[in-house]
Amino acid sequence: MPLHPDQNSHQNRHQNRHQPLRLPAPAKLNLFLRILGRRADGYHELQTLFQLLDYGDTLEFELRDHEALSLEAPGLDVPERDNLVYRAAQLLQRAADTAKGAHIRLHKKLPAGGGIGGGSSDAATALLGLNHLWGCGLSIEQLAQLGRELGADVPVFIAGHTALAEGAGERLIPVKTPPRHFLVLAPDCHVSTAAVFGHPRLTRDSGAITLAHLRDRVLDGEWLHSHAGNDCEPLVEQLYPEIKKARQWLQQFAPAQLTGTGACVFAAFASESEARTVFQQRPQGWRGFIAAGVNTSPAHAALAKLTGPHRA
Ligand SMILES: C[C@](O)(CO)[C@H](O)COP(=O)(O)OP(=O)(O)OC[C@H]1O[C@@H](n2ccc(N)nc2=O)[C@H](O)[C@@H]1O
Numbered sequence: 001m002p003l004h005p006d007q008n009s010h011q012n013r014h015q016n017r018h019q020p021l022r023l024p025a026p027a028k029l030n031l032f033l034r035i036l037g038r039r040a041d042g043y044h045e046l047q048t049l050f051q052l053l054d055y056g057d058t059l060e061f062e063l064r065d066h067e068a069l070s071l072e073a074p075g076l077d078v079p080e081r082d083n084l085v086y087r088a089a090q091l092l093q094r095a096a097d098t099a100k101g102a103h104i105r106l107h108k109k110l111p112a113g114g115g116i117g118g119g120s121s122d123a124a125t126a127l128l129g130l131n132h133l134w135g136c137g138l139s140i141e142q143l144a145q146l147g148r149e150l151g152a153d154v155p156v157f158i159a160g161h162t163a164l165a166e167g168a169g170e171r172l173i174p175v176k177t178p179p180r181h182f183l184v185l186a187p188d189c190h191v192s193t194a195a196v197f198g199h200p201r202l203t204r205d206s207g208a209i210t211l212a213h214l215r216d217r218v219l220d221g222e223w224l225h226s227h228a229g230n231d232c233e234p235l236v237e238q239l240y241p242e243i244k245k246a247r248q249w250l251q252q253f254a255p256a257q258l259t260g261t262g263a264c265v266f267a268a269f270a271s272e273s274e275a276r277t278v279f280q281q282r283p284q285g286w287r288g289f290i291a292a293g294v295n296t297s298p299a300h301a302a303l304a305k306l307t308g309p310h311r312a
């Protein structure tokens, strides 16, 4: 006899507990990035618009009933214990005082040091996924606080919404951006965020814009479609001519700019086919991807299917 729909979904959830939990770790773009100044703790005050994408890495979690943690991350040249996924898992184990462990597989698609938040998003998905798997019950706010210890970009991925940000990325205001497709080019170089922020020639004196003003502009597709600006771009392009070359190539087709501290550059298009047509014309050997902008993180969408929309 067929099960009642509720019983059916309950049974599915039960079965899923025995399969590895698989969650996405989406990339972000900084649609604009203004540096307002340097704080006493060395971090910089920023104003930025984090646009989440429907493209990224994937993490798979297998529950272990003892404290051991292990990580497989094929193709990523980072020692296990330095990987932000491993560090996130350790941090949560301690904060939640759990005796449970996990084996985690990280499938990397996002280039490291690309300014698209790959490592930060992996860390956020690890915190969200393990909080669920271990039944820790930490709130989104508690997880974001933990995430801040791992990197300035982690909280936006924990919050899980395209957002305006202030401070070092921790004061977030969720916003909705118009649906667009992004062509992201990943020049073959690795930019150190710390080196860019520590550079004497970095411009750090942009005036603050009120958030209300920014929020109005975010909803204005015309403004978003124009060059919104990134204060890191002039310096990064001086240091890495290959990044300038990639942005100038893209600029022939649409306004193009740097994301974060680079190395990736991007441009927005109204449709996926327009983005693809440009992507197909790129010089041989240039890497990149096409992704849709999303207002809700795919990691949260996947978790909501397992737990309901309001629980982590
Ligand atoms: C530039 C952005 O990508 C914009 O989204 C982020 O603010 C960088 O975030 P992230 O990669 O998570 O950066 P973190 O790992 O926290 O910081 C790396 C280093 O960059 C510098 N840093 C970072 C963020 C910030 N607001 N001010 C800084 O001065 C600090 O020297 C820090 O040691």
Ligand SMILES: Nc1ncnc2c1ncn2[C@@H]1O[C@H](COP(=O)(O)OP(=O)(O)OP(=O)(O)O)[C@@H](O)[C@H]1O
Binding pocket: 076, 078, 082, 083, 084, 085, 111, 112, 113, 114, 115, 116, 117, 118, 119, 120, 122, 123, 151, 153, 191, 193, 260, 261, 262, 263
């Ligand atoms: N899971 C991970 N994925 C990628 N890099 C990682 C990871 N864990 C640790 N790292 C280290 O972090 C460094 C920065 O990687 P990441 O991809 O987060 O940079 P990014 O794209 O510049 O980030 P952001 O946009 O947040 O500044 C890498 O060079 C690598 O040494």
